[in-house]
Amino acid sequence: MKCRVCGKLYPESxxxxxxxxxxxxxxxYDYEAIKxxxxxxxxxxxxxxxxxxxxxxxxxxxxxxxxxxxxATPLVKADxxxxxxxxxxxxxxxDAVNFPTLSFKDRVVSVALSxxxxxxxxxxxxxxxxxxxxxxxxxxxxxxxxxxxxVPADLERTKILGTAVYGAxxxxxxxxxxxxxxxxxxxxxxxxxxxxNVNLRPFYAEGSKTxxxxxxxxxxxxxxxxxxxxxxxxxxxxxxxxxxxxLYATGLIDTPVTTKMYxxxxxxxxxxxxxxxxxxxxxxxxxxxNTICKSLAIGDPxxxxxxxxxxxxxxxxxxxxTDDEIVDGMKLLAQTEGIFGETAGGTTVAVARKLIEAxxxxxxxxxxxxxxxxxxxxxxxxxxxxxxxxxxxxTLAEFEQLSxxxxxxxx
Amino acid sequence: MKCRVCGKLYPESxxxxxxxxxxxxxxxYDYEAIKxxxxxxxxxxxxxxxxxxxxxxxxxxxxxxxxxxxxATPLVKADxxxxxxxxxxxxxxxDAVNFPTLSFKDRVVSVALSxxxxxxxxxxxxxxxxxxxxxxxxxxxxxxxxxxxxVPADLERTKILGTAVYGAxxxxxxxxxxxxxxxxxxxxxxxxxxxxNVNLRPFYAEGSKTxxxxxxxxxxxxxxxxxxxxxxxxxxxxxxxxxxxxLYATGLIDTPVTTKMYxxxxxxxxxxxxxxxxxxxxxxxxxxxNTICKSLAIGDPxxxxxxxxxxxxxxxxxxxxTDDEIVDGMKLLAQTEGIFGETAGGTTVAVARKLIEAxxxxxxxxxxxxxxxxxxxxxxxxxxxxxxxxxxxxTLAEFEQLSxxxxxxxx
Numbered sequence: 001m002k003c004r005v006c007g008k009l010y011p012e013s014x015x016x017x018x019x020x021x022x023x024x025x026x027x028x029y030d031y032e033a034i035k036x037x038x039x040x041x042x043x044x045x046x047x048x049x050x051x052x053x054x055x056x057x058x059x060x061x062x063x064x065x066x067x068x069x070x071x072a073t074p075l076v077k078a079d080x081x082x083x084x085x086x087x088x089x090x091x092x093x094x095d096a097v098n099f100p101t102l103s104f105k106d107r108v109v110s111v112a113l114s115x116x117x118x119x120x121x122x123x124x125x126x127x128x129x130x131x132x133x134x135x136x137x138x139x140x141x142x143x144x145x146x147x148x149x150x151v152p153a154d155l156e157r158t159k160i161l162g163t164a165v166y167g168a169x170x171x172x173x174x175x176x177x178x179x180x181x182x183x184x185x186x187x188x189x190x191x192x193x194x195x196x197n198v199n200l201r202p203f204y205a206e207g208s209k210t211x212x213x214x215x216x217x218x219x220x221x222x223x224x225x226x227x228x229x230x231x232x233x234x235x236x237x238x239x240x241x242x243x244x245x246x247l248y249a250t251g252l253i254d255t256p257v258t259t260k261m262y263x264x265x266x267x268x269x270x271x272x273x274x275x276x277x278x279x280x281x282x283x284x285x286x287x288x289x290n291t292i293c294k295s296l297a298i299g300d301p302x303x304x305x306x307x308x309x310x311x312x313x314x315x316x317x318x319x320x321x322t323d324d325e326i327v328d329g330m331k332l333l334a335q336t337e338g339i340f341g342e343t344a345g346g347t348t349v350a351v352a353r354k355l356i357e358a359x360x361x362x363x364x365x366x367x368x369x370x371x372x373x374x375x376x377x378x379x380x381x382x383x384x385x386x387x388x389x390x391x392x393x394x395t396l397a398e399f400e401q402l403s404x405x406x407x408x409x410x411x
Numbered sequence: 412m413k414c415r416v417c418g419k420l421y422p423e424s425x426x427x428x429x430x431x432x433x434x435x436x437x438x439x440y441d442y443e444a445i446k447x448x449x450x451x452x453x454x455x456x457x458x459x460x461x462x463x464x465x466x467x468x469x470x471x472x473x474x475x476x477x478x479x480x481x482x483a484t485p486l487v488k489a490d491x492x493x494x495x496x497x498x499x500x501x502x503x504x505x506d507a508v509n510f511p512t513l514s515f516k517d518r519v520v521s522v523a524l525s526x527x528x529x530x531x532x533x534x535x536x537x538x539x540x541x542x543x544x545x546x547x548x549x550x551x552x553x554x555x556x557x558x559x560x561x562v563p564a565d566l567e568r569t570k571i572l573g574t575a576v577y578g579a580x581x582x583x584x585x586x587x588x589x590x591x592x593x594x595x596x597x598x599x600x601x602x603x604x605x606x607x608n609v610n611l612r613p614f615y616a617e618g619s620k621t622x623x624x625x626x627x628x629x630x631x632x633x634x635x636x637x638x639x640x641x642x643x644x645x646x647x648x649x650x651x652x653x654x655x656x657x658l659y660a661t662g663l664i665d666t667p668v669t670t671k672m673y674x675x676x677x678x679x680x681x682x683x684x685x686x687x688x689x690x691x692x693x694x695x696x697x698x699x700x701n702t703i704c705k706s707l708a709i710g711d712p713x714x715x716x717x718x719x720x721x722x723x724x725x726x727x728x729x730x731x732x733t734d735d736e737i738v739d740g741m742k743l744l745a746q747t748e749g750i751f752g753e754t755a756g757g758t759t760v761a762v763a764r765k766l767i768e769a770x771x772x773x774x775x776x777x778x779x780x781x782x783x784x785x786x787x788x789x790x791x792x793x794x795x796x797x798x799x800x801x802x803x804x805x806t807l808a809e810f811e812q813l814s815x816x817x818x819x820x821x822x
Contacts (some may be wrong), residue, residue, distance in 0.1 A: 044456075045455075048459040048483065049485075068488075069485035069487055069505075072459065072483075073510075074460075074480035074510050076480055077479075080553065080555060094480075094510065094511075096511075097508050097509065097510045097511065097513065098508065099484075099485050099505065099508045100505075100507075100508065100749045100750055100751070101749075101751070102508065102513070102785075102787070137749075138745070138749030138750070138751065139749050140749075141745065141746050141747065141748070141749045142491065142747070142748050142749035142750075144491060150805075151800065153802045157794075157799065158790065158794070160797075160799075160800060161790055161793065161794055161797060162751070162787065162790070164797045164798075164800070165741070165742065165745045165746075165751055165786065165793055165797065166745045166746055166749060166751070167742075167745070167746035170800040171800055171801055171802075171803060171810070171813065172800045172801065172802035172803070173802070173803060173804070173805045174802060174803070174804050174805070175804060175805035179805040180805045182805070183805040183806065183807065183810060186807045187807065187810060190807065330576070331576065331578075334549070334552065334576045334577045334578070335552050335576075335577055335578035336552065336553070337552070337553050338511045338512075338548075338549030338550050338551075338552045338553035338577060339511055339549070339553075340511070340512070340549065340573070340576055340577070374513075374787075375576065376513070376573065376785075376787045376788070377787070379569065379572055379573070382572065382576055383568075383569070383572055386571075386572060386575045386576065387575075388568065388571075389562065389571060389575070389581040389582055389583045390582055390583065391564045391582075391583035391584070391585060392582060392583070392584060392585070393584070393585050393586060394561075394584045394585070394586035394590040394591045394593070394594040395594065396594065396597045396598065396601065399582070399594060399598060402582065
């Protein structure tokens with residue numbers, strides 16, 4: 001592992017920051033060695049899961065794997081959404097149907113928990129209110145690991161259910177996000193437990209790359225010109241781009257990476273998009289996030305600086321959208337492509353629309369939108385915007401009297 | 412198409428029963444021709460979706476396809492569930508992460524709507540409260556088809572949301588299931604619309620076969636000895652078995668089919684399992700189904716006779732379980748394999764346990780359980796059985812005081 005700030009090297013262990021400068025650690029690879037191990041043909045013959053890219057993940061070939069079936073989600077050619085947005089070539093990378101818990105977090109958790117097994121850990125956990133908690137609880141259960149999930153004390157019980165059902169020990173915490181994260185660090189240090197996004201973070205983060213590998217493979221081993229990606233902590237966008245570079249470094253794609261990366265946030269919590277638009281190197285933390293898009297509402301994102309830098313360097317951009325635009329984005333995606341993404345998906349679609357309309361993304365080039373979670377988990381967001389159904393007796397006469405309905409269809 | 416009762420042949424059209432005896436129509440194939448078109452190697456090189464088996468589906472090679480990305484869900488090697496059930500070799504076929512709407516209905520709807528396009532239909536629909544409605548609405552939206560979904564008038568608005576979000580016209584009906592189905596038939600006849608499980612039923616039903624094809628492929632082109640499958644209308648269990656026979660007829664598997672098929676129902680609506688257990692050829696309709704497992708609660712199943720016959724002929728069996736057992740089954744699946752299946756999944760697991768304990772399924776043979784939908788859609792069922800979380804201030808001291816929690820883990 002290598003410090004992303006000073007470059008100092010570390011052996012693999014359950015730490016996530018450099019002891020000299022507190023810079024985040026990142027896993028490094030020997031790409032020349034990987035080049036000799038994999039080819040397009042070899043990869044295409046492996047089972048369709050994210051683990052076909054194991055050489056690019058920090059889990060050795062003989063290690064046990066948690067989440068063997070994660071990934072390989074559809075890259076959907078989205079012609080009807082393309083028409084609606086006024087662009088020519090559009091795809092949706094749809095992690096809303098990821099195994100086992102319907103979000104891209106299944107990828108990162110799969111790597112983190114595999115590493116936890118390798119380190120001999122028997123207890124794991126995370127602090128999360130949503131997708132991450134679901135995935136840690138589910139995949140830890142599948143590996144027989146004990147699990148502690150720390151959630152805000154006021155979280156609705158319906159949201160706790162999707163985590164508690166897997167047998168995880170769910171603990172409500174009265175405190176801020178930062179205080180809870182600090183507690184996780186203390187517990188991890190004292191008991192040697194694996195908190196996926198704390199002491200296992202360098203391994204965890206690598207899992208996101210598989211979304212990038214899969215996009216390239218499904219396009220026929222080449223890259224799109226533009227990728228729009230939601231930003232919460234800011235890691236995913238960077239890891240997708242890292243994946244593209246790794247594919248070039250190992251000869252799996254033929255040309256250097258020129259893909260432009262675009263970041264999507266909610267206006268109610270937009271530290272990274274604000275930094276990009278204001279041309280600031282470091283984002284200003286948002287103290288009180290206020291948006292329906294809870295899964296992106298990280299006020300002080302750990303990878304904010306790196307994400308803003310990446311967006312600038314690739315020639316992309318970042319944008320944020322209001323809650324109303326997010327709901328419109330969710331409905332547009334559902335009604336054109338039959339994909340019910342969560343609020344973060346609506347954010348990505350709405351930001352893409354804004355960037356296209358502003359001329360930031362050209363209408364005649366290839367665009368991939370990353371949908372990272374399932375709308376069933378954030379149903380409340382769209383509930384009020386849908387009309388209640390008409391009611392009839394089950395007769396043809398009553399059906400035909402439903403004013404406007406039939407006419408609208410028959411015209 | 413051929414009548415399943417008298418064998419009379421029909422050209423392909425939007426009808427679902429024989430005009431002579433009202434027997435259901437079934438699509439027929441030329442297996443010798445298919446044998447010349449596909450091989451294991453050809454199939455393995457196609458994209459991982461159910462449409463790799465297109466030669467076995469009633470959609471010609473040049474026809475447009477709705478739901479191009481459906482299927483290819485994971486066959487999960489379920490070692491921890493196997494231990495819990497006391498068996499040696501167990502897999503879960505997990506359609507809870509199917510694209511786009513997280514149930515096996517995505518398979519049947521994909522075929523039905525593809526056929527609707529071929530027939531030139533521009534409006535489609537169904538009568539359903541759950542998975543079928545979600546899938547028709549989503550996939551019709553992706554194809555730009557107008558959609559009418561008929562639901563019971565008293566259905567909760569939260570359940571309507573998962574269908575209405577796709578832009579479908581949802582209509583509440585004050586009447587019994589039978590009355591609503593009759594209305595669908597009338598509308599289909601008068602307006603030429605495609606109701607997926609009415610006038611498109613023969614095509615629709617074929618989609619279920621792909622679950623069987625995928626099980627065989629993922630086992631390495633061979634069959635398990637036992638398959639446990641939920642039964643609602645009773646079609647799925649028959650179609651999985653039909654798929655196995657078709658694989659043998661076309662040389663894709665080497666040995667004749669000896670797989671025993673087991674049907675799972677809820678005790679609160681058990682017409683088919685009751686018929687099997689009472690050794691009756693024809694099931695007795697259940698007038699008032701009473702179970703938390705709504706997706707299996709069809710009192711007078713269209714394929715009930717065929718399902719009971721198949722179970723008997725293959726040497727399998729059928730069983731039903733109480734609501735408490737269903738909830739226990741859901742939790743067991745979640746807590747051993749990290750798979751949150753809907754109530755029908757809990758039913759399947761609980762029935763498998765019952766059959767294993769009764770000695771009907773031997774403990775040392777290969778078993779596949781079919782999980783056909785996602786637990787996020789039936790969360791209410793397990794809600795009351797989960798305990799509320801403990802609450803603490805985010806300090807190590809308070810965390811450690813949580814009585815019993817840490818000790819339980821550290822022992």
